[in-house]
Amino acid sequence: MLDELLAAWIGRQRWFGGKGRAIDALSIESDVELAPGLRHLVAAVWQEGSRERYQILLGERAELPDRLGHALIGTLGGTYLYDAVHDSDLMGLLLGGMARDESRGGIRMRHVPGVEIDTTPKSLVLGAEQSNTSLVFGDSYICKLFRRLIPGVNPELEIVTALAERHAPHIARPYGWIETELDGTATTLAIMQEYLCTANDGWDLALASVRDLYACMPEISAADAGGDFAAESLRLGVATARVHKELAEAFPTGVIQCHEVKRMAEGFRQRLRRAMTEVPALRPHADAVEAAYHKVDQLAAEVRVQRVHGDYHLGQVMRTPTEWVVLDFEGEPGQPLAERTALYSPLRDVAGMLRSFDYAARHLLADNPRAAELEPRAEEWADRNRMAFLDGYIEGGGAVTARDAALLHAFELSKAVYEVVYEARNRPSWVPIPLAAFRPRPT
Ligand SMILES: Nc1ncnc2c1ncn2[C@@H]1O[C@H](COP(=O)(O)OP(=O)(O)O)[C@@H](O)[C@H]1O
Numbered sequence: 409m410l411d412e413l414l415a416a417w418i419g420r421q422r423w424f425g426g427k428g429r430a431i432d433a434l435s436i437e438s439d440v441e442l443a444p445g446l447r448h449l450v451a452a453v454w455q456e457g458s459r460e461r462y463q464i465l466l467g468e469r470a471e472l473p474d475r476l477g478h479a480l481i482g483t484l485g486g487t488y489l490y491d492a493v494h495d496s497d498l499m500g501l502l503l504g505g506m507a508r509d510e511s512r513g514g515i516r517m518r519h520v521p522g523v524e525i526d527t528t529p530k531s532l533v534l535g536a537e538q539s540n541t542s543l544v545f546g547d548s549y550i551c552k553l554f555r556r557l558i559p560g561v562n563p564e565l566e567i568v569t570a571l572a573e574r575h576a577p578h579i580a581r582p583y584g585w586i587e588t589e590l591d592g593t594a595t596t597l598a599i600m601q602e603y604l605c606t607a608n609d610g611w612d613l614a615l616a617s618v619r620d621l622y623a624c625m626p627e628i629s630a631a632d633a634g635g636d637f638a639a640e641s642l643r644l645g646v647a648t649a650r651v652h653k654e655l656a657e658a659f660p661t662g663v664i665q666c667h668e669v670k671r672m673a674e675g676f677r678q679r680l681r682r683a684m685t686e687v688p689a690l691r692p693h694a695d696a697v698e699a700a701y702h703k704v705d706q707l708a709a710e711v712r713v714q715r716v717h718g719d720y721h722l723g724q725v726m727r728t729p730t731e732w733v734v735l736d737f738e739g740e741p742g743q744p745l746a747e748r749t750a751l752y753s754p755l756r757d758v759a760g761m762l763r764s765f766d767y768a769a770r771h772l773l774a775d776n777p778r779a780a781e782l783e784p785r786a787e788e789w790a791d792r793n794r795m796a797f798l799d800g801y802i803e804g805g806g807a808v809t810a811r812d813a814a815l816l817h818a819f820e821l822s823k824a825v826y827e828v829v830y831e832a833r834n835r836p837s838w839v840p841i842p843l844a845a846f847r848p849r850p851t
């Protein structure tokens with residue numbers, strides 16, 4: 409049976425969000441033939457009484473060429489069933505579908521009005537560790553297929569469309585999307601954007617700088633090391649402030665009053681409580697974290713809120729030869745859509761990136777026999793780049809005042825709590841990286 413084959417296969421996929429829990433059942437909610445040999449499935453996966461829905465593109469062939477062997481899901485009645493995202497001929501049909509605004513059985517493929525789509529490039533699946541699956545078409549487009557489906561327009565599509573209409577810099581231009589109805593709501597299945605073929609990922613660039621510092625003699629400071637990253641961190645801060653400004657202009661904004669600020673602190677506490685039940689290693693830090701959240705309760709000030717990125721880190725930004733570009737405005741994967749599209753203080757993104765500098769500095773320490781010797785270097789690199797980013801953010805027009813310190817710190821801790829859970833589920837050996845965020849620091 410197809411559902412049994414898929415249930416055995418889906419749990420092994422990098423993008424499957426329910427890892428670590430047994431799959432009780434998988435049922436196929438919709439099955440649309442997009443073209444001969446290409447089926448679009450929405451599969452409901454049941455785990456511990458709750459349901460998540462996933463998008464699967466299913467290829468069917470009588471013979472499976474060697475190049476698709478790794479994509480095999482199984483065989484049924486002599487037909488090979490495989491993950492069609494690896495089949496560039498079939499994925500070309502999606503590109504053509506978007507170029508021609510085609511619809512098949514409720515699956516609507518669309519292009520952004522006014523753009524020309526070149527249907528000739530062949531697709532490759534991006535090798536990155538991802539929550540979704542991205543197809544790169546030649547040097548031209550990157551098409552992200554959302555795997556876990558949540559009814560509604562994906563915030564990434566909503567935001568890049570609005571910012572592209574304003575000719576905002578620092579984003580990857582949208583070209584097309586695929587959608588369907590889920591629970592009676594138009595739901596984004598995929599988004600296709602400009603592929604930044606000459607750009608480098610912020611995380612890779614930051615790691616190169618950290619490695620360079622670790623290779624230097626101890627008397628060379630982070631500022632004097634050849635791979636110093638601070639000028640880039642500063643530029644990234646400027647770009648971040650500009651993106652926040654564009655978001656504030658393109659979408660509604662608001663102000664939350666003191667009592668609502670307390671509610672925000674309560675949200676941080678709930679996340680901490682949930683996280684501690686899943687990752688007991690957080691428990692020894694609970695009092696210190698609660699104390700930081702208490703300072704937010706006591707803020708006697710309003711907080712400006714707006715649409716934000718929501719899951720901002722070095723892997724979400726790319727450096728082109730001319731500028732930093734911000735990707736993936738989807739919020740934290742796994743959170744409900746209403747939370748991901750809610751208005752927040754932009755400090756939430758600032759905190760996310762500050763955490764990421766800490767991650768970049770520390771991730772080379774795990775299982776490293778030189779960890780004790782390198783720890784002060786990690787701290788030096790992180791502090792230098794965190795400061796440069798904040799300077800750039802302020803230079804670019806972003807607001808971070810002394811009054812914001814308590815809120816910024818609480819956002820950082822809350823992000824670290826999220827990260828501990830994320831790492832425990834996906835990369836357990838990385839749990840110590842976010843745990844280090846709870847070490848006592850000078851204030
Ligand atoms: N427009 C783009 N141009 C070039 N590479 C991209 C682009 N968008 C994403 N990428 C690459 O894909 C990776 C993952 O993309 P992302 O949107 O963060 O997916 P996910 O939400 O699944 O993590 C990025 O870190 C980057 O390396």
Ligand SMILES: O=P(O)(O)O[C@H]1O[C@H](CO)[C@@H](O[C@H]2O[C@H](CO)[C@@H](O)[C@H](O)[C@H]2O)[C@H](O)[C@H]1O
Nearest residue numbers: 538539719721722723740741763764767827830
């Ligand atoms: O990029 P995604 O939307 O899938 O975000 C998730 O995965 C990220 C890891 O890929 C995770 O980010 C954490 O690890 C990064 C290094 O790999 C680091 O730069 C980030 O600071 C850290 O949060 C992200 O939290 C998660 O939502």
